[in-house]
Amino acid sequence: MKILVTGGAGFVGSHLVDKLIEGKHELVIIDNLSTGKKEFINKSAKFYKIDIRDKKISKIFDKHNFDIVYHIAAQKSVPYSLKNPIEDANINILGALNLLDNCVKYKVNKIIFTSTGGAIYDSADVFPTNEDCEAKPLSPYAVSKFAIEKYLNFYQKVHGLNYVILRPANIYGPRQDPHGEAGVIAIFISNLLQNKQCYINGGDQSRDFVYVKDLVDALIMCQKTKNEIFNIGTANDLSITNLYEKIRKIANSNLTPEYKPPIKGEVIKSQLSSKKIKEQIYWTPKTSLNDGIVETINYFKNKVMN
Numbered sequence: 647m648k649i650l651v652t653g654g655a656g657f658v659g660s661h662l663v664d665k666l667i668e669g670k671h672e673l674v675i676i677d678n679l680s681t682g683k684k685e686f687i688n689k690s691a692k693f694y695k696i697d698i699r700d701k702k703i704s705k706i707f708d709k710h711n712f713d714i715v716y717h718i719a720a721q722k723s724v725p726y727s728l729k730n731p732i733e734d735a736n737i738n739i740l741g742a743l744n745l746l747d748n749c750v751k752y753k754v755n756k757i758i759f760t761s762t763g764g765a766i767y768d769s770a771d772v773f774p775t776n777e778d779c780e781a782k783p784l785s786p787y788a789v790s791k792f793a794i795e796k797y798l799n800f801y802q803k804v805h806g807l808n809y810v811i812l813r814p815a816n817i818y819g820p821r822q823d824p825h826g827e828a829g830v831i832a833i834f835i836s837n838l839l840q841n842k843q844c845y846i847n848g849g850d851q852s853r854d855f856v857y858v859k860d861l862v863d864a865l866i867m868c869q870k871t872k873n874e875i876f877n878i879g880t881a882n883d884l885s886i887t888n889l890y891e892k893i894r895k896i897a898n899s900n901l902t903p904e905y906k907p908p909i910k911g912e913v914i915k916s917q918l919s920s921k922k923i924k925e926q927i928y929w930t931p932k933t934s935l936n937d938g939i940v941e942t943i944n945y946f947k948n949k950v951m952n
């Protein structure tokens with residue numbers, strides 16, 4: 647199949663491209679390298695350095711005739727979106743609409759979209775939270791992701807464009823950027839390995855952590871269904887304070903974290919049920935948090951030493 651992956655130079659997108667290429671698909675990547683890295687780009691993929699908002703992406707659609715489009719590129723930071731809601735909407739809403747218009751124009755069979763499960767269910771009253779629970783996006787980031795879910799519904803009903811929406815919990819693993827404001831596991835690991843101070847905003851807020859390769863499995867397995875929304879989580883959550891302790895012990899560090907006030911606009915508790923995707927397409931998370939943290943530590947150890 648001919649597959650487009652937007653954000654294919656980023657953390658999730660590059661793992662997805664690597665796995666799809668093992669399946670002998672023809673891969674094209676669109677990425678503006680704003681947070682993505684050239685070194686993550688699989689050499690067997692055709693790479694276009696271009697912004698998803700650029701009208702010239704039409705030429706790429708025209709040339710390659712995609713069967714499936716994975717829309718992974720995004721402004722992915724909740725804290726950034728709280729300070730810059732207009733720029734967040736510009737990338738996450740207008741950029742996505744530019745893609746959706748091209749999907750319709752060039753008759754793409756299906757678009758698979760990474761929404762958010764970690765940020766879309768603010769103040770959920772059911773845990774683990776399932777897809778029937780009302781989405782209550784609070785941060786501009788979650789609002790823009792939810793808006794695209796609604797646009798996908800429109801494009802499906804009116805233009806016949808099939809979609810699958812995944813709502814992942816917090817993703818972690820090798821290649822995650824430890825320098826941004828998102829990606830707490832990568833930030834803690836990278837700091838602890840370099841004996842640098844870690845900061846915790848609040849600490850009692852809890853998150854459900856999914857290993858990146860498990861998410862990639864879900865992204866590929868969901869090709870076989872259409873017009874569905876699936877949560878991607880482990881049904882377990884851990885407070886950020888306890889997460890820090892876990893990583894500190896595995897990394898063999900004695901550093902204590904410094905606490906700062908909680909950030910307004912962040913979800914307090916996130917714990918997602920993946921019962922629906924398990925029942926429909928047999929996906930379950932395979933990697934335990936301990937194993938995933940060890941693999942991530944090994945990755946960052948190699949990076950710090952090289």
Ligand SMILES: NC(=O)c1ccc[n+]([C@@H]2O[C@H](COP(=O)([O-])OP(=O)(O)OC[C@H]3O[C@@H](n4cnc5c(N)ncnc54)[C@H](O)[C@@H]3O)[C@@H](O)[C@H]2O)c1
Nearest residue numbers: 653655656657658677678679680681682697698719720817
């Ligand atoms: N990391 C998580 O915990 C998590 C959780 C839930 C959902 N998601 C979603 O998964 C997706 C991937 O996240 P990630 O953690 O890999 O982020 P990332 O920042 O590593 O990857 C995003 C990629 O998109 C590219 N990009 C950003 N803006 C672009 C633009 N305007 N035009 C073209 N390319 C652009 C970046 O250069 C980067 O390569 C995002 O949609 C994010 O919202 C992430």
